[in-house]
Amino acid sequence: MTPPGWLVVVDMQRVFGDPGSPWTTPRFEEVRPRIRRLVEAFDGCVVHTRFVAPQKPVGAWAEYYETFPFALQPPDAELYHLVDDPGEARVLDVTTFGKWGRDLAEIVGDGPLTVAGVATDCCVISTVLPAADTGVPLRVVTDACAGSTDDDHGRALRIMSLYEPIVRLTTTDEVLAGR
Numbered sequence: 066m067t068p069p070g071w072l073v074v075v076d077m078q079r080v081f082g083d084p085g086s087p088w089t090t091p092r093f094e095e096v097r098p099r100i101r102r103l104v105e106a107f108d109g110c111v112v113h114t115r116f117v118a119p120q121k122p123v124g125a126w127a128e129y130y131e132t133f134p135f136a137l138q139p140p141d142a143e144l145y146h147l148v149d150d151p152g153e154a155r156v157l158d159v160t161t162f163g164k165w166g167r168d169l170a171e172i173v174g175d176g177p178l179t180v181a182g183v184a185t186d187c188c189v190i191s192t193v194l195p196a197a198d199t200g201v202p203l204r205v206v207t208d209a210c211a212g213s214t215d216d217d218h219g220r221a222l223r224i225m226s227l228y229e230p231i232v233r234l235t236t237t238d239e240v241l242a243g244r
Contacts, residue, residue, distance in 0.1 A: 072180075082148050114158075120139075165196040175200075179203075190224065206240060
């Protein structure tokens with residue numbers, strides 16, 4: 066059974082999975098198999114996002130990249146590669162933490178959206194809340210997301226739970242069981 070709507074896989078990239086990266090997400094490898102299961106289940110209704118650096122940072126982003134100069138690389142740099150082959154799925158490159166915007170909305174329409182990926186406390190929450198504001202129903206797959214720390218992951222999930230019923234927290238098994 067294919068779950069309804071679209072799966073959005075947020076930023077499953079080398080820069081967040083590499084233990085030596087300043088942006089490493091400690092439970093990255095733990096969530097990968099769950100995300101693979103979800104990708105298979107959503108069969109053709111999957112969008113992968115990639116955080117990439119802008120060509121020339123402006124505003125507060127200039128200071129951000131002064132703090133993290135290693136990341137100021139072109140979108141095809143190895144650190145920005147997805148860790149798993151997206152196959153035929155759409156890949157959306159975005160230079161902001163949040164991935165919700167016109168491009169993603171044009172792909173997924175009114176949803177519903179199921180969201181998984183990293184980091185729960187940065188790019189996931191920054192994607193989920195703006196989509197929720199537009200009225201798109203969302204499920205956040207708690208065990209298929211990883212935060213910069215376990216505590217930050219938990220705090221981000223707690224914040225997103227405050228947006229029920231627009232945002233619902235779920236698990237991989239619940240999604241795959243059709244709940």
